[in-house]
Amino acid sequence: MKKYLSFFRLRFIMGLQYRAAALAGIITQFAWGFLEIMVFRAFYQTNPYDFPMDFSAAVSYIWMQQAFLAFFATWQMETEIFDSIRDGNIAYELCRPIGIYHMWFSRNMAQRMSRGALRCFPILIVAVFLPRPFRLEPPASFGHFVLFLVTLFLGLAVTVASCMLVYAVTFFIISPLGVRMVFTSAADFLSGAVIPLPFLPAKIQYVIELLPFASMQNVPLRVYSGSMSMGEMEKAVFLQIFWLIFLVFLGQILFKIAERRVAVQGG
Amino acid sequence: MADRIKKSVGLYIHYVSIHVRSVMEYKTSFWLTVMGQFFMSFNVFLGIFFLFQRFHQVEGFTYQEVLLCYGIVLMEFSLAEMYARGFGEFPGMVRRGEFDRVLVRPRSAVLQVLGSKFELSRIGRMFQAVVMFFYGVFKSGVEWNFLKILTVLFMLLGGMAVFTGLFWILASLSFFTLEGLEFMNVFTHGASEYGKYPIGIYGNKILLFTTFVIPYALVQYYPLLYLLGRRTHWIYMAAPLLALLFLVPCGVLWRFGVKHYTSSGS
Numbered sequence: 001m002k003k004y005l006s007f008f009r010l011r012f013i014m015g016l017q018y019r020a021a022a023l024a025g026i027i028t029q030f031a032w033g034f035l036e037i038m039v040f041r042a043f044y045q046t047n048p049y050d051f052p053m054d055f056s057a058a059v060s061y062i063w064m065q066q067a068f069l070a071f072f073a074t075w076q077m078e079t080e081i082f083d084s085i086r087d088g089n090i091a092y093e094l095c096r097p098i099g100i101y102h103m104w105f106s107r108n109m110a111q112r113m114s115r116g117a118l119r120c121f122p123i124l125i126v127a128v129f130l131p132r133p134f135r136l137e138p139p140a141s142f143g144h145f146v147l148f149l150v151t152l153f154l155g156l157a158v159t160v161a162s163c164m165l166v167y168a169v170t171f172f173i174i175s176p177l178g179v180r181m182v183f184t185s186a187a188d189f190l191s192g193a194v195i196p197l198p199f200l201p202a203k204i205q206y207v208i209e210l211l212p213f214a215s216m217q218n219v220p221l222r223v224y225s226g227s228m229s230m231g232e233m234e235k236a237v238f239l240q241i242f243w244l245i246f247l248v249f250l251g252q253i254l255f256k257i258a259e260r261r262v263a264v265q266g267g
Numbered sequence: 268m269a270d271r272i273k274k275s276v277g278l279y280i281h282y283v284s285i286h287v288r289s290v291m292e293y294k295t296s297f298w299l300t301v302m303g304q305f306f307m308s309f310n311v312f313l314g315i316f317f318l319f320q321r322f323h324q325v326e327g328f329t330y331q332e333v334l335l336c337y338g339i340v341l342m343e344f345s346l347a348e349m350y351a352r353g354f355g356e357f358p359g360m361v362r363r364g365e366f367d368r369v370l371v372r373p374r375s376a377v378l379q380v381l382g383s384k385f386e387l388s389r390i391g392r393m394f395q396a397v398v399m400f401f402y403g404v405f406k407s408g409v410e411w412n413f414l415k416i417l418t419v420l421f422m423l424l425g426g427m428a429v430f431t432g433l434f435w436i437l438a439s440l441s442f443f444t445l446e447g448l449e450f451m452n453v454f455t456h457g458a459s460e461y462g463k464y465p466i467g468i469y470g471n472k473i474l475l476f477t478t479f480v481i482p483y484a485l486v487q488y489y490p491l492l493y494l495l496g497r498r499t500h501w502i503y504m505a506a507p508l509l510a511l512l513f514l515v516p517c518g519v520l521w522r523f524g525v526k527h528y529t530s531s532g533s
Contacts, residue, residue: 020446020447021446021447021449023447024446024447024448024449024450025449027450027453028449028450028452028453028457031453031457032453032457035457035461035469035473038468038469038470038473039461039464039468039469042325042326042464042468042469043318043322043325045326046322046324046325046326046327047322047323047324050321050322052321175295175296175299177296177299177300177303178299178302181299181302181303181306182306184306185303185306185307185309185310188310189310189313189314194310194311194313194314195314195317195318199317199318199321200317201317201320201321
């Protein structure tokens, strides 16, 4: 366990180094969040009766989404890992007396958490002090907040576990571009990154919520904004845990097979 | 003069043909990237689709009208990204010290920088843009006449100019700093992403900003009102041409930057 923690620490510190990029990212996410809120406001003003949640809940959803973008952005995978599989540097990793799945898992968690840690606070702090309709409201209750933290962590873990599957597939096909693309675009829409899932028609929403993608950002953001009932939250957390276990299990099997038949590229 | 222009155009076409031939060496990878481009903006489309399923209209604009608007914006952006990608990747050129080479050649620096990249894979987005555009053209209930067709052409021209100008600013800024230039994404990708809705829905402040600072509204909102018959004054039709002036300060900034340039060495 200790060695994985040190991989985690290493990546975390590395991620904290890119401060200018983080600043630019914060500005970008601010603009994005603001424009997104304006879009939903326009729809809300046109027709408030068909709005599936309180307007303030939508605002909280959007700000939290921007603040924790680095946690859930599936397109931000580690290019180093893809490169190492393609150019054969993976051989060095395989020589180490540690499980490659766990190592990459902790590295990915650390990278996302360090990026998120750098970026979330400025966004959250400013969003809390904005004037009323644009303000990030506090969570519905203290219980909601605790559950938000739990589901945030679970959502992050599910995101990383699914990315691990994409890395695993790269072992079997040299160019991961196609798989990666389909995965990223599917995840983007199905996790509620494009529009929050309650804005979809009820039947479609019901099906999508069962998929692993909905266990990523959809759950914590909606728990925070208070747009889920008690029963929905229980179901969502259960699904998160189920998908996490399932994805990690599947990933480990794939990695085992891959390690056994890995052909190291290059000389 | 005419001779020089002819030579420059010839050279640019040569650059483009080199880039096209080189991506065609890796056809699978190329088509996958094209598909990726398509999927990315297809998600944006899905977002619009489902929001309109629920709300039917936004601030008086219908689904068909919004698709017409987004189709045009996405066409402008994907075309600009195709040929002005060289500006977009210029910071890397400065970092690697490759701009020195450009400066010693007896041809215009802008031409060479533009020629350094041609992103053909953007046809993936272009395809979607064209489909949405034609859907909008036929279904939005616009009564098309010569002036309206001309307006669309003005919009395309003006929009490409604005996006090119923004990429040009990004390139010019890299003479002064190489860090944190990602914020320019707000203006390039942000504009193409949020330009999906008529800018008027974002409220007055954004409308003012996009009229006088970065003229998106001139190429999107005002001419769109003309197309949809909400405004009839000719100024709404000609607004995109005014946006061409945006290239002037961009060019001045670039010149200033080139003068300022000190090589990264090696």
